[in-house]
Amino acid sequence: xxxxxxxxxxxxxxxxxxxxxxxxxxxxxxxxxxxxxxxxxxxxxxxxxxxxxxxxxxxxxxxxxxxxxxxxxxxxxxxxxxxxxxxxxxxxxxxxxxxxxxxxxxxxxxxxxxxxxxxxxxxxxxxxxxxxxxxxxxxxxxxxxxxxxxxxxxxxxxxxxxxxxxxxxxxxxxxxxxxxxxxxxxxxxxxxxxxxxxxxxxxxxxxxxxxxxxxxxxxxxxxxxxxxxxxxxxxxxxxxxxxxxxxxxxxxxxxxx
Amino acid sequence: xxxxxxxxxxxxxxxxxxxxxxxxxxxxxxxxxxxxxxxxxxxxxxxxxxxxxxxxxxxxxxxxxxxxxxxxxxxxxxxxxxxxxxxxxxxxxxxxxxxxxxxxxxxxxxxxxxxxxxxxxxxxxxxxxxxxxxxxxxxxxxxxxxxxxxxxxxxxxxxxxxxxxxxxxxxxxxxxxxxxxxxxxxxxxxxxxxxxxxxxxxxxxxxxxxxxxxxxxxxxxxxxxxxxxxxxxxxxxxxxxxxxxxxxxxxxxxxxxxxxxxxxxxxxxxxxxxxxxx
Numbered sequence: 001x002x003x004x005x006x007x008x009x010x011x012x013x014x015x016x017x018x019x020x021x022x023x024x025x026x027x028x029x030x031x032x033x034x035x036x037x038x039x040x041x042x043x044x045x046x047x048x049x050x051x052x053x054x055x056x057x058x059x060x061x062x063x064x065x066x067x068x069x070x071x072x073x074x075x076x077x078x079x080x081x082x083x084x085x086x087x088x089x090x091x092x093x094x095x096x097x098x099x100x101x102x103x104x105x106x107x108x109x110x111x112x113x114x115x116x117x118x119x120x121x122x123x124x125x126x127x128x129x130x131x132x133x134x135x136x137x138x139x140x141x142x143x144x145x146x147x148x149x150x151x152x153x154x155x156x157x158x159x160x161x162x163x164x165x166x167x168x169x170x171x172x173x174x175x176x177x178x179x180x181x182x183x184x185x186x187x188x189x190x191x192x193x194x195x196x197x198x199x200x201x202x203x204x205x206x207x208x209x210x211x212x213x214x215x216x217x218x219x220x221x222x223x224x225x226x227x228x229x230x231x232x233x234x235x236x237x238x239x240x241x242x243x244x245x246x247x248x249x250x251x252x253x254x255x256x257x
Numbered sequence: 258x259x260x261x262x263x264x265x266x267x268x269x270x271x272x273x274x275x276x277x278x279x280x281x282x283x284x285x286x287x288x289x290x291x292x293x294x295x296x297x298x299x300x301x302x303x304x305x306x307x308x309x310x311x312x313x314x315x316x317x318x319x320x321x322x323x324x325x326x327x328x329x330x331x332x333x334x335x336x337x338x339x340x341x342x343x344x345x346x347x348x349x350x351x352x353x354x355x356x357x358x359x360x361x362x363x364x365x366x367x368x369x370x371x372x373x374x375x376x377x378x379x380x381x382x383x384x385x386x387x388x389x390x391x392x393x394x395x396x397x398x399x400x401x402x403x404x405x406x407x408x409x410x411x412x413x414x415x416x417x418x419x420x421x422x423x424x425x426x427x428x429x430x431x432x433x434x435x436x437x438x439x440x441x442x443x444x445x446x447x448x449x450x451x452x453x454x455x456x457x458x459x460x461x462x463x464x465x466x467x468x469x470x471x472x473x474x475x476x477x478x479x480x481x482x483x484x485x486x487x488x489x490x491x492x493x494x495x496x497x498x499x500x501x502x503x504x505x506x507x508x509x510x511x512x513x514x515x516x517x518x519x520x521x522x523x524x525x526x527x528x529x530x531x532x533x534x535x
Binding site: 025027031034037040049050053054056058060061064103107116118120121124128130132133134137139140143144146147148180184187188191193194195197198200201202203204205206209211212214215216219221222225226227228230231235237241242 | 284287289293299300301317320324327334379380384392397398400401406418450451452457458459465466468495501502506509510515519523529530
């Protein structure tokens with residue numbers, strides 16, 4: 001499909017919003033920054049909300065265990081969720097091809113993050129001077145305006161450019177691909193969610209909790225439950241386990257029978 | 258803005274609830290607006306503190322000292338970190354009222370708590386709440402239901418705003434003693450431990466639904482064709498996706514970089530697909 005200039009501008013703007021604090025620092029990071037949400041919004045911009053949502057949801061699998069710690073990030077879900085989803089819709093990619101596209105796009109997005117981290121030091125030092133002079137309002141100004149102007153520049157214009165030239169480039173590549181190459185994309189697309197899951201597991205699977213991963217896996221495989229159903233069963237189980245351990249420890253032994 | 262300069266010197270300078278809530282929103286939005294390598298969230302802290310210092314101190318050099326002190330290196334999880342900021346405000350208020358608190362004491366409290374709160378916060382928010390809600394949202398979205406993204410948006414917003422605001426106000430009202438008591442009691446650790454069980458279960462379901470790997474390998478003897486995938490499915494459904502996930506988990510847990518593992522998966526996928534085992 002053809003992407004109009006206005007749609008390209010809207011997607012580029014959306015990418016800036018995903019990186020900005022305007023919806024709340026953590027809230028932006030945990031909502032529009034994720035491809036599930038960003039992809040749906042891109043779908044709305046391009047007039048194909050359902051398609052954008054499904055592609056975004058698939059891309060999000062890769063970034064499920066996405067944890068930023070100490071200011072370092074593994075890839076950029078927001079660029080994959082905005083530019084990646086837009087290019088996938090424009091070039092009529094399948095969802096697993098789109099997932100494979102998310103990888104290079106997401107890695108490229110890291111540049112924005114590290115660029116900001118480095119350049120913001122300049123504004124920090126300016127703020128230091130205002131702090132020593134007791135100029136509170138100017139300290140606040142330095143925290144908000146210059147970093148956001150810089151962020152807007154490095155987010156908006158590259159994505160706008162990519163939105164203008166990207167669809168035809170990707171389209172050309174895709175039409176020249178053989179069936180074998182498409183099969184490779186499908187295989188990789190199926191494997192990549194394992195990384196998202198593994199990274200997430202690393203953060204939370206402590207001790208016996210890991211066994212519940214196996215339990216959840218086979219609840220789907222054998223019982224054919226969906227994720228909402230598994231969440232409900234797991235939620236109830238966890239609650240019961242918690243209450244049991246709580247009541248036995250508060251009694252301090254089983255003397256009052 | 259009301260100037261506090263008319264207030265008599267002896268009268269205790271109490272921050273209004275309005276000011277504290279305002280400072281909260283200031284942090285909620287701009288905590289990492291100027292995130293940088295040198296002091297990470299330091300400027301974000303000074304930024305929410307600036308209007309409060311103007312209310313607490315009348316002399317410009319006191320405001321300047323406060324701002325410089327609050328510009329120090331700070332980095333924690335923004336939402337759980339709110340507990341620390343509540344305490345930070347409470348201590349600045351006590352100091353302004355003449356309590357014998359040294360500037361370094363405020364900063365050492367902040368640096369002492371930011372590590373533990375970051376560990377808890379990252380695990381609970383980015384490790385458990387967000388992925389569980391995402392898993393549900395993705396599951397619904399894949400079925401073509403817009404309830405997926407909408408529900409995710411609502412629940413995630415409620416969780417993050419709720420935790421942050423409650424932490425901020427509790428930190429302020431309970432102060433330093435309250436927060437150290439909370440950390441010592443181990444309540445948060447216990448919540449984390451059990452939420453981890455729930456998280457693992459949901460992740461298992463997610464892996465089963467979305468990690469996919471099959472093999473086209475088949476052996477033909479005479480007229481019968483034996484498909485390896487059919488045999489695997491009879492032994493254990495989902496054997497290959499489970500094995501893949503566990504292998505990737507093994508490497509990630511061993512401390513391999515995510516990007517290295519990512520590229521390895523791609524290479525294995527390409528080679529496997531080309532030689533015909535996947």
